[in-house]
Amino acid sequence: MTSADPAPKRTAGTVRVVGSGLLGASIGLGLRAQGVDVVLDDVSPAARDLAVDYGAGRAAAKGDDPRLIVVCVPPDVTAQVVERELRSYPEALVTDVASVKVAPLRELERRGADVSRYIGSHPMAGRERGGPLSARADLFIGRPWVVAGHDGISYRAAAALEDLILDLGATPVEMTPESHDAGVAVVSHTPQVVASLMAARLRDAPDASLGLAGQGVRDVTRIAASDPGLWVQILGANASTVVEVLRDLRTDLDRVIDALEAPTEPGALRAIAESIGAGNAGVARLPGKHGQSKTFRQVVVLVDDTPGQLGLLLTEMGEIGVNLEDLRLEHSPGAQFGLAEVSVVPEHEERLIEELVRRGWNVAAADH
Amino acid sequence: MTSADPAPKRTAGTVRVVGSGLLGASIGLGLRAQGVDVVLDDVSPAARDLAVDYGAGRAAAKGDDPRLIVVCVPPDVTAQVVERELRSYPEALVTDVASVKVAPLRELERRGADVSRYIGSHPMAGRERGGPLSARADLFIGRPWVVAGHDGISYRAAAALEDLILDLGATPVEMTPESHDAGVAVVSHTPQVVASLMAARLRDAPDASLGLAGQGVRDVTRIAASDPGLWVQILGANASTVVEVLRDLRTDLDRVIDALEAPTEPGALRAIAESIGAGNAGVARLPGKHGQSKTFRQVVVLVDDTPGQLGLLLTEMGEIGVNLEDLRLEHSPGAQFGLAEVSVVPEHEERLIEELVRRGWNVAAADH
Structure with missing residues (x-):
């Protein structure tokens, strides 16, 4: 059904996975599917046994001799667990999967751990x-x-980790801990804060206001549904990097607030235009599908609110020979149909509209 | 191809549309499709003639006797054009389609216009x-x-406007100008500012950081691609309402910044958790599809990167008899396949996964 055939197995020896949540159990399942020997451990024996039942590996036992250990525990206990693993298995290489990278490394150094065998x-x-x-x-x-x-890292540790990543079908990307944390601060942690702060404004808004909500506010606030407990840990562990981005954002926000408090003052409208323009420039830098940063054209088609109807549309797009670059659905409140916004390369837009209209589709609006 | 059959024609007499941009020309096309007589005007004769060529109505001429006039011009000239229309056609009712409603009404009152014939x-x-x-x-x-x-509005004006709205297939929603502006401030204008401020952070980020961008930051910043010129007008015209929401947002932002500047201080982590929690509560209030506010379950399926493959998936969902409530596509950078996240009602989740797996689909992850 898919072209995503796994690469041949590269990981040698036993892999020990500590923590059997979503990431740990998924790593176990992925490695088992490659025939790699996986032992699982967890502070909760019940959680570990559940992951074992799901086929993510066998339960850890005395005498295990792992070559690589993957620590998949919450960020606030990552360094402590990595240190324990380094000590318990003096020959093994240890990695972790926490979403911050500077703090665990610094804490391991502070604790005097053998970081030559650790690579985050x-x-x-x-x-x-x-x-x-x-x-x-x-x-x-x-x-x-x-x-x-x-x-301080050994070449051997880096190579073993890369093998594991390739065996799981992922793409290794080398970065320093500092550039990683700066990167996730701007593309993950700050967007989370911004989405949450925006969504908090909806909490006490009248129902009538919420009834006017369109796709824009839904998109801006989608990730605001995330788990507060996890985000306290992530933001806390990357605090000094995230706060720099948030301070810059506050400076810009103050400028917009000042402008809106006195919109007839000289320079006020320009300040607003510059803020929106800076956003234009920023969003244009996000890489597109397959790493391209290409602009697509959006064609909006009215479809019945059934999966069969949307399936037919996409099947006919295939027949027309136009590639679908992206697809969004919008539902019309109170109506039994929706709008399918399909993104295509600009060269295909005209032909697609012509062919869809010829086949009887209701092309609602082309978005330019 | 769709169940969206237009309602029977209700609009009586000639409708004059002033301004032939996207909204004006779409109103003209929609009314013409209902057989309504439409005359078009625009400060640019070329723009008007283009809309006429597209079938949105006939060019305005001396002796036109419109019963209803729809002003579709930019917000900053809306009141001025409405006033001129009220004066030029002393029998006609006038409406406008600007995205703010208090400012045009106040300006018309200030200018001494006959607002009994105007309804925004x-x-x-x-x-x-x-x-x-x-x-x-x-x-x-x-x-x-x-x-x-x-x-001060006449019943006749409100009824004529409602007929036009119904003829265009839309759903009339009655609100005061003040509650409208408060509503769009929170669900449209503030999300625009927030998305733009967030996207501005991406402008100078290193390429390596942008390479880590996932669906979250893309969603938060999508509307940041909007036109600065238009938003200067919208935000300027609703400034006092938007700035109240932004001030509340700044208070919350300051609290997060304070917490991240000293995350080990008592109360810091709680402040972060409360900010994320307030976002949870806010986003949960957005009405769902068809006005429901129901929670759906997401099932993620690996699909080849072709429209035919996605079409087949949706067709098979139809065969399985599971309704698609929403659909999102995620592309894997560098890979020739993507992830289709389909939302279904919780009662259908288990059966859908079972049936898809049985049919050979790669169900990548169910999101709980």
């Missing part, structure tokens, strides 16, 4: 929620997986 | 960009269209 990493695999029941062997396929090396 | 309105029809070439007769179908009445 971070799989950029979607959902920051869910336990072992959500685990899937292919959670990492096609995702970037940051390898955050440091000066 | 605002179609919540998507895209705030695009000219007459993007116009479509069905732009408004199924969308809310706010009717912002005021004390």
